[in-house]
Amino acid sequence: MKQHKKLLGITVVIMLIISLLTGCAGDAPADTEEPQGVADIQTDVVIIGSGGAGLAAAIEAHDAGKEVIVLEKMPMVGGNTLRATGGLNAAGTSVQAELGIEDSVEVHYEDTMTGGYDMNNPELVQIFTENASDAVEWLLELGGDFNDVGRLGGSTNNRSHRPSGGAAVGPELVRTLRAAVEARDIEIMIETTAIEILSEDGKIGGVVAMNKDGQEFTVAASAVILATGGFGANSTMLVEWDSALEGFGTTNQPGATGDGITMAAAIGAGLVDMEEIQTHPTAVPSNGSMITEAVRGNGAILINKDGQRFVNELATRDVVSEAMLAQEGEIGLLFFGDDIRESLSAIEGYIKQGIVTEGSSIEELAGKLGIDAETLQGTVDTYNGLVDSGVDAEFGRDDMPRGIEEGNVYVIEVGPAVHHTMGGVRINGSAQVLNADGEVIQGLFAAGEAVGGIHGGNRLGGNALADIIVFGRVAGQSAADL
Known part of the structure; x- marks a missing residue:
């Protein structure tokens, strides 16, 4: 084998010498192709962001029979969800029942509206609070540990579900969802940044993405789900909406720069509550x-x-x-x-x-x-x-x-x-993104902190994690219905 490689090397050298002597050194050898870009991809649903909302959406869309690809610009899965510590709010869960905690959807709804100074979208809050309990049960079925319940600021009752002993909830949530994604062989492309949402005649056709080497490619899909998070780590965008935040630090991970909101606005998505920053x-x-x-x-x-x-x-x-x-x-x-x-x-x-x-x-x-x-x-x-x-x-x-x-x-x-940006794209109860006139942008969905309207003027601790699971699941199911 070594002798074969040596002879092959000599042959290549001889061919190069011949090409130089014949004046065609500027032409590529006949058996050598020019470097190719990254191949375009076709799928049913492309999800931008791999935090709790994106992973929940991926599981639901896959389980509804769709092929799913998740794009994540950071080198690791989890987004801001991985940093969450407090808990996941839900009323009427089996865990609360076992602990003797009395609570109700109605009280959770009132706490959420009061905490948001009644600026919240009532329809979205109703969907959120009615489905939060199912979200916890779903996570438990996936093997998660959310068996401790405490209380966070603004809540009337103990409803913040977290791991046994009161451990940080975010890592356990990401672990649970990621295990479910891996069990389903759903592809997650890390260090891959979505840079444009493709839209023609009011209908979504996929996204343009860029890999870590700066190569662009297209992910064609009939449905795009924005799960990109908020803009709490984008100091320029923060000050644009609230100048009083000049110089503030942030609890957000570096990838929380509002990309999904910006891309959606570029194709006409309506925005709501952008100045509401917690x-x-x-x-x-x-x-x-x-x-x-x-x-x-x-x-x-x-x-x-x-x-x-x-x-x-x-x-x-x-x-x-x-x-x-x-x-x-x-x-x-x-x-x-x-x-x-x-x-x-x-x-x-x-x-x-x-x-x-x-x-x-x-x-x-x-x-x-x-x-x-x-x-x-x-x-x-x-x-x-x-x-x-x-x-x-x-x-x-x-x-x-x-x-x-x-x-x-x-x-x-x-x-x-700076912790949470309550504003974002406008959605309806099916997690469909609406344009500035309130009309559905066909094929575009959103969930999580990229969405505005759910938390109003102030988000209660523990409501964000419930929100991302509830509307992440809704977005995945809605996208699969296309």
Whole structure:
């Protein structure tokens, strides 16, 4: 074999010498082709984005008998869903029943509308809240662990489903969906960016995409599903819609740049609520990590640099963020004790990151923080008294599951960062994208944070994950009906 390769090499050299001598060195050898671009692809449904909405849509479209391809511009699957920590809101689930939690779709609907200042699209909220329970049951059937239930800000009842022990919900959600996608052999093309939605005479024909080498190709399809997320990591776009966000950090992953919204608008899609942008109050200023709202839901309080409470910790995110920005340094200190640490396994991750300040007593912790120990002790004593009475006479917090007892105490410094963009493309109840006149763009669907209208002026913690599964499934089913 080695001798054969050596002879082949000699032959090639001789051929090159002959071509030079005959003056045709500029012509390619007869058996050599010019480099070819990436081949175009044909499929039934192409989905842009591999977060929770995209993966849920892929599973449903596939199970309805359609061939599906998912495009993901980042080098890994999951999008912002992978970063989610708090939970997935749903009312009337089997998990709630097992835990003795009473809840209803009607209360979930009212909480969502109230949290969004009644700016939400009532039809979409009705579909969302009515189907959230089925979304949880579907995820459980797929093998997911969503068997712990807590409460996040703005919710009347405990309805935020998360993994056992209170672990971060996003990784488990992505794991569950990705396993289901892989079991179905659905193709996901990572590091592949959709750059244009193909449309002719008001009908969708697929997308133009580009691979990591900059080569463009077409994915022809009768249905396109936008699951590209919001624009929380696009500083230019954020400031365009809300100039007050100049210089804000973000909890979003780098790929959340609003590509799907921009592409849809380019072919006439209507947009709604684009100026409604939510900050999350408990992000770590030093690195942008988000501290799950479940820490507060499980009993933590927020104090300022003077060691005093300043807000109802479970008010809506915009209210807590505004209160925090009014404090010295525009930050807050998330304060909790051993009981809360033991109730929520996600806290162990924060300790491993080195972002938690710990003290064996309130006095020791106060010394580390430069806070007057008597003031901090007074704040804790007062709060524990409120827990005992069941009434927060200071700030109106209506859910105080535990006080801060003797033992180790902890603080995480937090501040607001851009978290969720409530605005996006306009859809109907079938997840069909509508144009500026409210007419259906045939073949174009959307789900998740790329969509506007569901959360109104403020999104409740735990509603986004329910939203992406509910409307991701709807989009997949609707696309399969074409």
